[in-house]
Amino acid sequence: MDKSKRYDDETLKHLQQVEMKILRYFIEICEENNLTYFMYAGSLLGVIRHQGFIPWDDDIDVIMFRDDFEKLNKIFEENIDERYRFFNVLNEETYHYTWGRLTLKNTIFREWWGNQVDYTPPIFLDIFILDNIPSNKFKKFVHKWTGFAWNQLTMYSILKFENESKLKQTVQRTMHYILKILPVSPTAIKKRCVKSYTKYQNENCEEVCDFPSENQMQMSFKSDWLPLKRAKFEDMEVNIPNNYDKILRMDFDDYMELPPEESRFNAAPEEIDFGEY
Numbered sequence: 001m002d003k004s005k006r007y008d009d010e011t012l013k014h015l016q017q018v019e020m021k022i023l024r025y026f027i028e029i030c031e032e033n034n035l036t037y038f039m040y041a042g043s044l045l046g047v048i049r050h051q052g053f054i055p056w057d058d059d060i061d062v063i064m065f066r067d068d069f070e071k072l073n074k075i076f077e078e079n080i081d082e083r084y085r086f087f088n089v090l091n092e093e094t095y096h097y098t099w100g101r102l103t104l105k106n107t108i109f110r111e112w113w114g115n116q117v118d119y120t121p122p123i124f125l126d127i128f129i130l131d132n133i134p135s136n137k138f139k140k141f142v143h144k145w146t147g148f149a150w151n152q153l154t155m156y157s158i159l160k161f162e163n164e165s166k167l168k169q170t171v172q173r174t175m176h177y178i179l180k181i182l183p184v185s186p187t188a189i190k191k192r193c194v195k196s197y198t199k200y201q202n203e204n205c206e207e208v209c210d211f212p213s214e215n216q217m218q219m220s221f222k223s224d225w226l227p228l229k230r231a232k233f234e235d236m237e238v239n240i241p242n243n244y245d246k247i248l249r250m251d252f253d254d255y256m257e258l259p260p261e262e263s264r265f266n267a268a269p270e271e272i273d274f275g276e277y
Helices: 009-032 041-050 066-078 137-156 166-181 186-197 244-251
Strands: 061-065 084-087 100-104 108-110 123-133 207-209 219-221 229-233 236-240 271-273
Touching: 009 066, 009 100, 009 123, 009 236, 041 061, 041 229, 041 236, 041 244, 061 066, 066 084, 066 100, 066 123, 108 123, 123 137, 137 166, 137 186, 137 207, 219 244
Parallel strands: 061 123
Antiparallel strands: 084 100, 100 123, 108 271, 123 207, 207 219, 229 236
8 A cells, every 4th residue: 555656736637527527427316316415524625625626635525314325326226327337335245335436437546455356446436324323322332333343344354454553454454364264245244234334224313423434433413414505616516514514523623724735645546547538
């Protein structure tokens, strides 16, 4: 995993333009089918601080409530533009993320794990999911950490991790090898993971959670998200959370302040190909 590999300006700008194409298609489908989405993570920060991409950002993140995500998944199963492919945790044996990815066919965005899966990773839009969390403190604690554990097992069942911490890498790879020799498939593990995430889907919960978030399964209230607001992202208007300040502070403390100049980059993938785009 080479974290020092940088984009040149032309390649990064081209990538952002291709990702905007995917975002436009995604929003078109959401609006046609009355599905609610929100800009999320670095893309939400981009909306608020830059009215578009963070200049060095190389992906777009959106998020949906579970019910809307399941409706979107069904729509894509039945009818998707032939230029696109939709990945979710259950429709590709070696897809290791527990959120969705809308991808552009005949492109390549090969990250460090790209040679460990049975498909060629394309350029993508990440679609994260908000799942219900119970209000009872004990149930909440159990639900969060059970979901977290199944998320980790899902990734370990497919990938042999590389990590700067040799101790962490040893633990991760040990889990990978154990799961490989057990008589259980990655798909079976992933089904159990989704079942864990959606345990409270049909209950009237006030709080929601993004289980695989880097910030330890960050929790928020549905009222932090709705009613949605509109804001500018590049040359279009997009949905953002009602309380975007709270959502952003979960990931970024003083989010309006630019990071040090030496930190203003994302590592480039091992291979990128725009195909006809």
